[in-house]
Amino acid sequence: MSDKYDCLKLKSQLCFPLYACSKEIIRRYKPFLDKFDLTYTQYITMMALWENESMNVRELGLVLFLDSGTLTPVLKKLESKGYLERKRSKEDERNLIVTVTEKGWELREEALSIPGSMSSCVNLEPEEASELYRLLYKVLGAQAR
Numbered sequence: 472m473s474d475k476y477d478c479l480k481l482k483s484q485l486c487f488p489l490y491a492c493s494k495e496i497i498r499r500y501k502p503f504l505d506k507f508d509l510t511y512t513q514y515i516t517m518m519a520l521w522e523n524e525s526m527n528v529r530e531l532g533l534v535l536f537l538d539s540g541t542l543t544p545v546l547k548k549l550e551s552k553g554y555l556e557r558k559r560s561k562e563d564e565r566n567l568i569v570t571v572t573e574k575g576w577e578l579r580e581e582a583l584s585i586p587g588s589m590s591s592c593v594n595l596e597p598e599e600a601s602e603l604y605r606l607l608y609k610v611l612g613a614q615a616r
Contacts, residue, residue: 503585513548531569
């Protein structure tokens with residue numbers, strides 16, 4: 472028999488295992504990212520830039536599901552490390568364009584080992600991982616890429 476408080480139990484919450492899983496996966500990334508002195512947020516920022524070479528901050532925030540208050544310090548830190556460059560657009564100075572530097576492209580070569588290392592940390596078959604990916608983007612309201 473269920474009671475009116477069942478909806479307040481952790482086992483009733485989809486958000487809780489998503490939250491816990493996200494924290495755990497980011498924790499597992501840490502030893503691989505520490506080798507490059509990167510946080511997880513810095514790493515995904517670089518991945519988005521490696522894919523697109525150059526983006527304005529607004530587009531980058533949309534891709535990463537990050538607001539400018541979170542993204543700006545990440546970009547400043549990556550710029551101070553020499554991995555990217557931020558410049559105002561010549562066409563519209565309100566747009567800040569972020570571009571990967573030569574050092575940032577070198578980092579991409581060094582980071583090639585991270586995805587393979589991480590795949591051994593996730594206990595899913597490839598088909599399960601693909602389905603989870605699709606479902607998570609469905610929850611986010613975005614089309615799986």
